[in-house]
Amino acid sequence: MVKRIVVGAHYGLRDWLVQRITAVIMGGYTLVALLWVVLAHPVDRHEWAALLHERPVRIATFLFVLALCWHAWIGLRDIFMDYIQPVGLRLTLQVGVILTLLAEVLWSAEILWG
Amino acid sequence: MKFSIYRYNPEKDERPYMQDYEVALQPTDRMLLDAILRIKAQDDSLGLRKSCREGVCGSDGMNINGRNGLACITPLQGLTEPVVLRPLPGLPVIRDLIVDMGQFFKQYHSVKPYLETTSPPPRKERLQSPEDREELDGLYECILCACCSTACPSFWWNPDKFLGPAALLQAYRFIADTRDEATRERLDDLDDPYRLFRCHTIMNCVEVCPKGLNPTAAIGKIKGMMVKRMV
Numbered sequence A: 001m002v003k004r005i006v007v008g009a010h011y012g013l014r015d016w017l018v019q020r021i022t023a024v025i026m027g028g029y030t031l032v033a034l035l036w037v038v039l040a041h042p043v044d045r046h047e048w049a050a051l052l053h054e055r056p057v058r059i060a061t062f063l064f065v066l067a068l069c070w071h072a073w074i075g076l077r078d079i080f081m082d083y084i085q086p087v088g089l090r091l092t093l094q095v096g097v098i099l100t101l102l103a104e105v106l107w108s109a110e111i112l113w114g
Numbered sequence B: 001m002k003f004s005i006y007r008y009n010p011e012k013d014e015r016p017y018m019q020d021y022e023v024a025l026q027p028t029d030r031m032l033l034d035a036i037l038r039i040k041a042q043d044d045s046l047g048l049r050k051s052c053r054e055g056v057c058g059s060d061g062m063n064i065n066g067r068n069g070l071a072c073i074t075p076l077q078g079l080t081e082p083v084v085l086r087p088l089p090g091l092p093v094i095r096d097l098i099v100d101m102g103q104f105f106k107q108y109h110s111v112k113p114y115l116e117t118t119s120p121p122p123r124k125e126r127l128q129s130p131e132d133r134e135e136l137d138g139l140y141e142c143i144l145c146a147c148c149s150t151a152c153p154s155f156w157w158n159p160d161k162f163l164g165p166a167a168l169l170q171a172y173r174f175i176a177d178t179r180d181e182a183t184r185e186r187l188d189d190l191d192d193p194y195r196l197f198r199c200h201t202i203m204n205c206v207e208v209c210p211k212g213l214n215p216t217a218a219i220g221k222i223k224g225m226m227v228k229r230m231v
Helices: A012-040 A045-053 A055-083 A087-113 B032-042 B102-110 B130-134 B153-157 B165-175 B183-190 B204-208 B215-230
Strands: B002-007 B017-022 B061-064 B067-070 B083-086 B093-095
Touching (some): A012 A045, B032 B083, B067 B204, B165 B215
Parallel strands (some): B002 B083
Antiparallel strands (some): B002 B017, B061 B067, B061 B083
């Protein structure tokens, strides 16, 4: 392969925007969740389970998990781009992260709806 | 006044070292460059770039007590001793305080820092309203001293792929210019995970710019225009 500096993968803006939007989603969810903990003051598992039984809460929580995983993917990929220079190793790590995050999304879905 | 200066001559030295100097200042010596020139009079093997000695040419950028700046407009008063002078970080050292600016200028050239037009030229000149011209304030004043880019960790990490604050400031200078007709191509060229988006708003560039410019704000405006174009 010719040794050239290759740039121009057109996903700079998309990922930058996604990182901000997912941060807002996570921030909003965290704030509401904290507020609920302070106000409702749940003490036992029963109260937590009752809350997570509500459909809007389940959807919001799943949205939070999706946002978290997408956000984490972009952040980790950025770190790999900075620190892991061999392309093969970088790609392997990226695939590993994608599979792990996908597993976490599926696991969360199972917890919420299973 | 005491100084500790980075010395490295690749033809002679195995590795860089710091050399101590003590120099008697004259009442007329007010800026750091004056003191460095006195040192150079003592030891003419010391290598540095300088020219206009008034903060316009941008050739005497160096790392002064850990902070990038221009020696000619850095007052001696207020510098803690020994004054530690090193070459601008992140660029290859040619000798002593002289760095190879090749990579820096390569990034600058890549943003096409000139007006690009497709419409036929008018008879006299391309006019701009005073309001449109105002948009270029804070952009055109850059002297390309490289103090900002060499203070940027993203540039240290990816100097070959990330443009760096100086080149991005110039990129915006032409995106913002109402006479330029290549805005779309310019934005397309920057929509890459490295070229523009390696900026993580660390703002070292703003902190060190000897001309008081704000590359971070310009980068933010480019991002804003990209979002506006997309949505």
